[in-house]
Structures are given as C-alpha cells and as structure tokens.
Amino acid sequence: MKAKSAGRFKKLYGKRDKEVMYATANKLAQKEQLKVMYYQDFIKLVEGNPTTRMLTKSKTKQTGNISADRGSDEKTNREKRKGLEKDLKKKGIGYKKGVGEYKYKSDDGxxxxxxxVTYQTSPGKGMSKRRFGKVMRRLGRKHGQESVITKDKDKxxxxxxxxxxxxxKSANLGKSNPGxxxxxxxxxxxxxxxxxxLPKTNKKAYHYN
Structure with missing residues (x-):
C-alpha cells in the first residue's frame, strides 16, 4: 500500500514527490488533532463546571448542605464522611461532594x-420539603454538626x-451567588x-449572601 502511494506521488509530482507527501501527511495529522480538540471541547461543554452545576441546582431545585467533618484530624474525618454518606443513602437523599471554606475565630480570639468536605444534598423521591428539613437537622445532630442548611429553589x-x-426560627443566609x-x-x-x-486547593466557588 505504501509503495503504491509513493509511486503515485512520484508519478504526479516528480522530484517534489517527497516534499508533497510530507506536507500532505502533516495536514492530515493536524486534521486529526483538530478532531481531538473539538471532542475535548464538546466533553467540557456537556459535563460543565462542577461548581456551576451545584450553583444552578441550588437556584432551581430544593437542596441542602451538610458536613461530617470536625477538627483537623483527616483520618477521623474520612471515617465520619463514610458514616454520613451511608446515612444519606439510607434516607434516600442524593448528594454531591464538594469543598466548603469558612472563616472562624478560636477561643483565644x-x-x-x-x-x-461538604455535601450538597437533594430530597429523595416523594420527600416533602418539611420532611427533608427534619431529616437534614437530625443527620446534622447525629454527626456532630451545630447547623445545616436547606434551600428551596430561588428562595x-x-x-x-x-x-x-x-x-x-432558622436564619436567612441569602440567595445563591457565584464566586x-x-x-x-x-x-x-x-x-x-x-x-x-479533603483536597488541598479549591476551584471556583459559590456562596449565599
């Protein structure tokens, strides 16, 4: 096959056969690279940014936020996360894991x-808003959290x-905003x-304000 192609180029282009053959091969290679690039762009477009998806969901659906982490012992917190995930699944509550960041003041000022590690949650099938709130509060108490967050669509x-x-009465944190x-x-x-x-760095974030 290669011999036939070489012979065809020799017949068509004479002494320039190799030059034209290499140029054609480069063009074909670039074309394949473009296909790969376009496919990657398509995947990014379909999958979207995970933070953007979480932000959009908080604006359009009923969601909650809960964590199981306490202190800075990563090994202990990993075990706590497993326990929380098990309870969320048991209650039929869906979740998406992310990273929460916050300011705090210690006892010494x-x-x-x-x-x-924080969990954006969503109610199970047929679960009412009231029931979802109760389950979230109970799970927060069980896993040593002082508070949990719930949000109803654009409220x-x-x-x-x-x-x-x-x-x-629950405290108003404001609506979802990017950044x-x-x-x-x-x-x-x-x-x-x-x-x-728990990752060492954060990507783009969203907040309530």
Missing amino acids: KEGTGRE PARLHDTQSKKPG KNPKGEGETSGTKIRSGK
Whole structure:
C-alpha cells in the first residue's frame, strides 16, 4: 500500500514527490488533532463546571448542605464522611461532594480559615420539603454538626440549628451567588473529592449572601 502511494506521488509530482507527501501527511495529522480538540471541547461543554452545576441546582431545585467533618484530624474525618454518606443513602437523599471554606475565630480570639468536605444534598423521591428539613437537622445532630442548611429553589437559603430540642426560627443566609463570599462567612466549590480525602486547593466557588 505504501509503495503504491509513493509511486503515485512520484508519478504526479516528480522530484517534489517527497516534499508533497510530507506536507500532505502533516495536514492530515493536524486534521486529526483538530478532531481531538473539538471532542475535548464538546466533553467540557456537556459535563460543565462542577461548581456551576451545584450553583444552578441550588437556584432551581430544593437542596441542602451538610458536613461530617470536625477538627483537623483527616483520618477521623474520612471515617465520619463514610458514616454520613451511608446515612444519606439510607434516607434516600442524593448528594454531591464538594469543598466548603469558612472563616472562624478560636477561643483565644485568633482568626483562621477552615476547610471541610461538604455535601450538597437533594430530597429523595416523594420527600416533602418539611420532611427533608427534619431529616437534614437530625443527620446534622447525629454527626456532630451545630447547623445545616436547606434551600428551596430561588428562595434564600436557611441555616437551621441542630442542637436545641426546640430550635428557634432558622436564619436567612441569602440567595445563591457565584464566586467567593465577600464577607468570608462561607462558600462551597465543586472541587473533586478523590478517595474521600479533603483536597488541598479549591476551584471556583459559590456562596449565599
């Protein structure tokens, strides 16, 4: 086959046969590269940015936010995450893992930035808004969290106390917005969680404000 192609180029282009053959091969290679590039762009378009998907979902569907992390012991927190995921599945609640970042002040007055694996949740099939809120609060209490968040479509997110037996009215956190929280009060990114580990860096985030 190669001999036939070489002979055809020799017959058509004479002494320039190799030059034309190499130029044609380069053009074909570039064409294949373009196909690969276009395919990758298509995949990115279809899959989208994980943070953008989380933001869109928080604006259009009923969602919640919960975490199982406590302190900075990563090994212990990984076990806690497994327990929370098991409970979420048991209750029929869907979830998407991401990374939460927030400002805090320690007992000695020092300020810092905390990071944790957080879960954007969605109610199970046929689960009412009221039932979803109750389950979220109970799971937050069970997994040592002082509060959880629920949000109904385009309405403001609500922060719920999980520790009081008769919790008061939930706090208004505001609506979903792209980017970092200007007040530093908390934000979430769709940074991929690999092997249940907390990533060292964050991608783009969204917040309530």
